[in-house]
Structure formats: structure tokens, C-alpha cells
Amino acid sequence: MIAFIVRRLLQSVVVMLVVGFVAFSLFAYVGDPITIMLGQDFTELDAARIRRDLGLDQPFFVQFAHFVVNAVQGHFGISYRLARPVDQLIAERLPATLELSFVAASLALALGLPMGVYTGLHRDSWLSRVMLTLSLVGVSLPTFLIGILLILFFSVILGWLPSFGRGTTVHLGWWTTGFLTTSGLKALILPSITLGLFQMTLIMRLVRAEMLEVLRTDYVKFARARGLPNRAVHFGHALKNTLVPVITITGLQLGALIAFAIITETVFQWPGMGLLFIQSVSFADVPVMAAYLCLVAFFFVVINLIVDLLYYAVDPRLRIDRAVSGGHTV
Amino acid sequence: MTSPRANRPLLEVDGLRVEFPTRRGTLVAVDGVSFHIDPGEVLGVVGESGAGKSLTGAAIIGLIEPPGRIAGGRVTLDGRRIDDLPYEEMRRIRGRQIGAVFQDPLTSLNPLYTIGRQLVETICTHLDVTPQQARARAITLLQEVGITAAERRIDHYPHQFSGGMRQRVVIALALCANPRLIIADEPTTALDVSIQAQIIALLKKLCREHGAAVMLVTHDMGVIAETADRVAVMYAGRIAEIGPVRDVIKRPKHPYTIGLMGSIPTIGRNVERLTQIDGAMPRLDAIPPGCAFNPRCPKAFDRCRGERPEAMAIEHGQVACWLYANGRMGER
Ligand SMILES: Nc1ncnc2c1ncn2[C@@H]1O[C@H](COP(=O)(O)OP(=O)(O)O)[C@@H](O)[C@H]1O
Ligand code: SF4
Ligand SMILES: [Mg+2]
Numbered sequence: 001m002i003a004f005i006v007r008r009l010l011q012s013v014v015v016m017l018v019v020g021f022v023a024f025s026l027f028a029y030v031g032d033p034i035t036i037m038l039g040q041d042f043t044e045l046d047a048a049r050i051r052r053d054l055g056l057d058q059p060f061f062v063q064f065a066h067f068v069v070n071a072v073q074g075h076f077g078i079s080y081r082l083a084r085p086v087d088q089l090i091a092e093r094l095p096a097t098l099e100l101s102f103v104a105a106s107l108a109l110a111l112g113l114p115m116g117v118y119t120g121l122h123r124d125s126w127l128s129r130v131m132l133t134l135s136l137v138g139v140s141l142p143t144f145l146i147g148i149l150l151i152l153f154f155s156v157i158l159g160w161l162p163s164f165g166r167g168t169t170v171h172l173g174w175w176t177t178g179f180l181t182t183s184g185l186k187a188l189i190l191p192s193i194t195l196g197l198f199q200m201t202l203i204m205r206l207v208r209a210e211m212l213e214v215l216r217t218d219y220v221k222f223a224r225a226r227g228l229p230n231r232a233v234h235f236g237h238a239l240k241n242t243l244v245p246v247i248t249i250t251g252l253q254l255g256a257l258i259a260f261a262i263i264t265e266t267v268f269q270w271p272g273m274g275l276l277f278i279q280s281v282s283f284a285d286v287p288v289m290a291a292y293l294c295l296v297a298f299f300f301v302v303i304n305l306i307v308d309l310l311y312y313a314v315d316p317r318l319r320i321d322r323a324v325s326g327g328h329t330v
Numbered sequence: 331m332t333s334p335r336a337n338r339p340l341l342e343v344d345g346l347r348v349e350f351p352t353r354r355g356t357l358v359a360v361d362g363v364s365f366h367i368d369p370g371e372v373l374g375v376v377g378e379s380g381a382g383k384s385l386t387g388a389a390i391i392g393l394i395e396p397p398g399r400i401a402g403g404r405v406t407l408d409g410r411r412i413d414d415l416p417y418e419e420m421r422r423i424r425g426r427q428i429g430a431v432f433q434d435p436l437t438s439l440n441p442l443y444t445i446g447r448q449l450v451e452t453i454c455t456h457l458d459v460t461p462q463q464a465r466a467r468a469i470t471l472l473q474e475v476g477i478t479a480a481e482r483r484i485d486h487y488p489h490q491f492s493g494g495m496r497q498r499v500v501i502a503l504a505l506c507a508n509p510r511l512i513i514a515d516e517p518t519t520a521l522d523v524s525i526q527a528q529i530i531a532l533l534k535k536l537c538r539e540h541g542a543a544v545m546l547v548t549h550d551m552g553v554i555a556e557t558a559d560r561v562a563v564m565y566a567g568r569i570a571e572i573g574p575v576r577d578v579i580k581r582p583k584h585p586y587t588i589g590l591m592g593s594i595p596t597i598g599r600n601v602e603r604l605t606q607i608d609g610a611m612p613r614l615d616a617i618p619p620g621c622a623f624n625p626r627c628p629k630a631f632d633r634c635r636g637e638r639p640e641a642m643a644i645e646h647g648q649v650a651c652w653l654y655a656n657g658r659m660g661e662r
């Protein structure tokens with residue numbers, strides 16, 4: 001168990017170093033920071049001084065090491081566009097994105113899982129057919145279109161929900177939350193549906209497929225042959241066996257939610273990291289882009305780690321202990 | 331329970347018919363199968379793959395998977411008709427009155443739960459006991475099926491047991507609530523040859539001790555010879571011949587059985603691999619008119635191609651073959 005965690009942690013570090021390297025390379029290949037910072041009129045002396053101040057005169061790997069050391073502490077330098085420390089910018093935007101992704105993921109899971117179980121158990125009911133048809137729509141419509149349609153209907157025509165922004169937020173230390181005000185909660189509804197819909201249909205279809213698969217297995221048939229009630233067979237035996245793939249996909253999807261919040265944030269002018277990133281790209285604001293890249297990769301790595309630990313909790317076959325299994329075979 | 335007549339069979343299957351509706355018409359996989367099993371008796375069931383053995387067993391415990399369905403006949407357990415019961419009532423009979431042992435012990439157990447959990451869950455479903463009592467009973471059962479250090483092993487997961495050990499656990503699960511009948515569908519086919527005999531012996535011993543009758547489906551004529559009291563030979567969804575095991579093995583009547591018994595059976599002889607009889611069993615959508623066996627039968631005559639033989643009483647059993655109609659007994 002410990003060895004397993006250590007191994008996974010080491011892998012995570014390697015992944016982060018690779019991503020960090022890519023992010024660092026952005027500095028070298030996307031624009032020259034000196035020109036960007038000094039504008040058009042500068043002397044060679046100015047340039048050399050700044051180059052020395054920024055450490056740009058040092059060998060490549062020394063620079064990379066500096067970058068890594070700073071990045072680990074959360075320092076990504078100064079935004080070219082906003083002339084403020086990147087870590088501050090990110091910290092301001094992070095809560096918006098995380099709250100949005102969290103609500104979207106909860107929505108996707110809370111609806112997708114029961115719908116998947118239902119459509120798996122009642123394959124031929126009309127309700128299952130309705131859900132499956134709707135889910136096809138959910139999968140095939142592009143996110144921005146869903147967002148625009150929702151805005152059109154609920155904001156423009158009905159006027160029930162806001163079409164942009166986070167509403168009123170409350171500060172809890174450096175974290176800003178929209179969970180504590182009515183306008184904050186209302187503002188969350190449309191963007192989180194937009195962001196979570198695709199994930200929800202995906203989870204529903206996955207759970208359904210896995211349920212159908214598991215219901216055909218011998219151990220489910222044997223559970224029935226032992227006279228166990230349907231509830232125990234369906235939820236105790238079948239559903240639990242669908243969890244491993246569901247955890248994997250949900251975990252990956254949570255990472256994807258954070259990453260792909262870009263589109264939803266743009267449609268809803270949601271003041272999150274995705275919107276910050278899009279704006280930074282058009283200004284070639286490399287420090288912000290690099291920080292965003294590293295942060296998203298970090299979330300993916302952390303989520304993957306949690307997913308692996310959950311496997312461990314769910315599936316005893318991974319908890320191999322040979323000391324026990326040996327000796328007692330026929 | 332009504333007071334059982336002394337000689338009433340435990341299980342009676344009468345004219346059982348199992349169908350699968352398909353796009354190209356209805357397939358009849360079990361066609362008018364009738365037999366009985368007495369209390370404590372072991373009935374062996376043999377026949378090539380696809381003969382309808384498993385479906386007969388599944389029909390008895392009410393677990394035919396849709397779109398398959400019981401289309402006719404009746405199943406009576408201890409005088410009570412059970413084939414038309416609502417799902418919930420039939421569920422209470424499964425495990426409690428009729429236990430099942432499946433073919434593959436590697437896939438019969440849920441990999442995510444300890445064997446103890448699966449045993450306790452089954453015991454608590456059927457018997458009115460506390461979880462502690464259920465666990466104690468589970469340990470006793472594991473000891474009975476020959477699992478050493480049962481107190482410790484009960485908390486292990488299926489993957490920590492070998493195939494043979496897992497089949498012992500499956501047998502313990504089938505016996506959890508002391509059912510009166512066990513349906514064992516090829517319980518050793520998936521196991522290593524070296525341990526097949528052990529498992530069969532264990533099954534027979536435990537069923538005798540628990541007073542359970544057994545419907546033992548197998549390919550192995552040797553197992554039948556050693557274990558069964560009577561044997562039913564199935565062919566293309568019907569019973570070709572049924573009778574006391576000694577009679578059927580020593581003096582088989584039906585030409586198909588005669589083919590099967592081409593030589594003296596020994597343990598490990600596999601019906602499926604017998605090449606005594608030319609040809610193959612017909613597919614369900616191509617069962618010939620008359621006797622289903624007639625294209626392969628060395629004794630076939632005109633009547634066989636036109637009329638289907640029903641089961642006819644002979645000595646201690648029955649045979650479905652025109653050779654035995656109207657006193658033509660044994661003419662070969
Ligand atoms: N779901 C199904 N759909 C169509 N035919 C089936 C289905 N299940 C079983 N059968 C057919 O029923 C026949 C009997 O099957 P089975 O009882 O499993 O045979 P056995 O156990 O004797 O090998 C076979 O010919 C098989 O093809
Ligand atoms: S009825 Fe005719 S074809 Fe069928 S087994 Fe008897 S002799 Fe052979
Ligand atoms: Mg079978």
C-alpha cells in the first residue's frame with residue numbers, strides 16, 4: 001500500500017516536471033519578454049540589465065531549475081498584460097472555476113448515476129427510452145450552443161436567471177464563494193448545467209452499459225439463484241461492480257471539467273481561470289499561460305491519485321497479499 | 331406445509347416447454363420434458379451441449395432469462411406448483427427450497443465481497459437469525475465443505491481461493507438454508523481433472539447429510555455411474571431415455587443412449603467428445619420432423635421420419651423411441 005502510494009507520487013512528480021518543461025518552453029518560443037516589457041524604445045544596456053535581473057543570461061537548465069523552484073512555491077512571475085503577480089491573479093480566479101466545476105460534476109454524478117442505473121435495470125421502459133434519446137442530444141450539441149440556448153430561454157425570454165457573471169460573492173479569507181448568496185447560487189445554475197450536461201450523459205451511458213454488462217455475469221445470476229432480493233442484487237452486487245470504471249471516468253471528467261470550463265466561462269463571462277486563460281492567449285501573456293497549464297496538470301495529477309486510491313478501496317483484488325493466498329489451495 | 335404422502339416425489343416436471351422468440355420464428359429449446367425427483371435422490375442428466383439441460387434447470391428455479399420463457403408444462407415442488415409463482419414468491423423458494431451450483435466457480439462469486447459476507451447475506455435472507463448466528467453457521471458450513479481454518483478464511487475474498495476451493499464455497503452457499511433440492515449444472519466441468527472427483531464426492535456426501543436431492547447435470551458418464559440413482563438422457567430438448575442408472579448404463583434402450591455407452595464408462599469420459607455417433611445434434615431451427623434423432627439413428631425406419639415418439643414406459647424407466655412401441659421391446 002505504502003509502496004504503491006510512493007510509486008504513484010513519483011510518477012506524478014515526473015508528469016508535473018514534463019508539463020512544467022512544456023510551460024517553461026513557452027517563455028522561450030512565444031514572444032520575447034524583454035521587448036514586451038520595455039516596449040519599443042530601449043537601450044541595449046537596459047535590455048542587458050533586465051536580462052540579468054530576470055536571470056535570462058543564465059544557462060537553460062539553470063533557468064528551468066529556477067522556474068521549477070518558483071513554480072513549486074506558486075510563483076509564476078508578473079503578468080505581461082495586467083502587470084500583477086500571476087499567483088494573485090490565479091488565486092482570484094481559482095474559486096470561481098473550482099466552484100463551477102464542483103457544482104457541474106456533482107450535478108453530472110447526482111443525475112447521471114441514478115439515470116444510468118435506471119436505464120440499465122429497466123431497459124425497455126418508455127422512461128429509459130426518453131432518457132437515452134435526450135442523452136444523445138446532450139452528447140451531440142456543442143457546449144457553447146447549449147449555453148446560448150439556455151441563456152436565450154431562461155435569461156432573455158423568461159428572465160429568471162442571470163446570463164453572465166457570478167452574482168454577489170462572499171469573501172472567506174482569500175477564497176470568494178457564490179454559495180452563500182441567492183444571486184450567487186442563481187448565477188451558478190445555467191453555467192453548471194452547460195458545463196455538466198455532457199459529463200452527465202456520459203456518466204449515464206457508462207453506468208448503463210456497465211450495469212447491463214454486470215447483470216449478465218455469473219455472480220449476479222448466482223446471487224439471484226441464492227434468492228437474494230432484487231435490491232441486494234442490483235445495488236449490493238451489480239452497482240458496486242460498475243464502480244471501478246465509473247470512478248475512473250468521473251475522475252477524468254472532473255479534470256476535463258476544470259480544463260474545458262474555458263468555453264463555458266467565455267459564454268457566461270464567468271470570472272474564472274478559463275476566461276483569464278483565453279484573454280492571456282490573445283495577449284501572449286506567457287506567465288499566466290504557463291501557470292494555467294501547470295495548475296490544470298496539477299489538478300489532473302491529484303485527481304488521478306485520488307482515483308487510484310479509490311480503486312484500492314473498492315476492489316480487493318488490487319490489495320494483493322500473497323501471504324494469505326498461498327498454502328490453502330487444493 | 332401439507333402432510334407429505336410417503337411416496338410423493340419432491341419435484342415433478344411435467345411437459346416443460348421453454349421457448350425463445352426470435353425474428354425467424356420461435357425456437358423450442360426444451361420440448362415437453364417430464365421427470366420427477368424423489369426426496370434425497372440424485373438424478374443425473376446427460377446429453378450433448380445444447381440438449382437443453384441447463385435451461386431445464388433454469389426453468390425449475392425460475393431463472394430463464396428473457397426473451398426466453400416457459401411456454402408450457404408445470405413444475406411442482408413438494409405438491410406445490412411453482413412455475414407460475416410471482417417473482418417475489420419464487421425468489422423465496424430459490425436458495426431456501428432449491429439451491430443451485432453453477433459451472434464456473436471462478437465467476438460465481440462476487441469478487442468485491444468476502445465469502446463470509448456472501449454467506450451471511452444468503453443465510454440472513456432465508457433464515458430468521460442474528461448476524462452473529464449467521465456468521466457462526468457460515469463458519470460451520472465452510473468447515474463442512476472442507477475449508478481449513480474457516481474462522482480466518484471466512485474473511486477472505488474469492489480471489490484468495492483456488493478454483494476447487496471456490497467451488498466448495500459455492501456448495502456451501504447453495505446449502506446455506508438447507509434446501510430440499512440442489513440443481514448442480516456441470517459443477518466440475520471448469521475444474522482441474524484431478525479435483526473433479528473430490529468435489530463430486532463432497533457434493534454427494536453433503537447433500538445426503540443435509541437430506542437434499544440433487545439434479546446433477548454433467549457430461550461425465552463416469553460421474554453419473556458413481557453418483558446418480560437415476561439418469562435422464564437428453565437430446566435436442568427432449569428426454570430420450572430415463573431410468574435407474576444401472577439399467578441405462580448396462581442395458582441402454584434408446585439408440586442414442588446406446589451410442590453414448592459405446593464402451594464401459596470410466597471417470598473422465600466426456601459425452602461431448604464421444605465419436606460413437608456420426609453427425610451432430612441438430613440446431614434448434616432445424617430439428618427434423620418425427621424423431622429428432624432419426625438422421626443419425628442406425629435403427630431409423632419409416633415411422634421415425636413421420637411421427638415423433640413420446641416417452642413410453644419400459645421396465646423401470648421410460649424411453650422415447652418407436653422401437654419400443656407396441657411390444658416391439660428390445661428388438662434390435
Ligand atoms: N438466450 C438464448 N437464445 C436463443 N437460444 C438459446 C438461448 N439460451 C439457450 N439457447 C439454446 O437452447 C438450447 C439449450 O441450451 P442449454 O440448456 O444451455 O443446453 P445444455 O445445457 O444442455 O448444453 C441450445 O441449443 C441453445 O442454443
Ligand atoms: S424413434 Fe426411430 S429414429 Fe428415433 S431413436 Fe428410435 S429408432 Fe431411432
Ligand atoms: Mg449447459
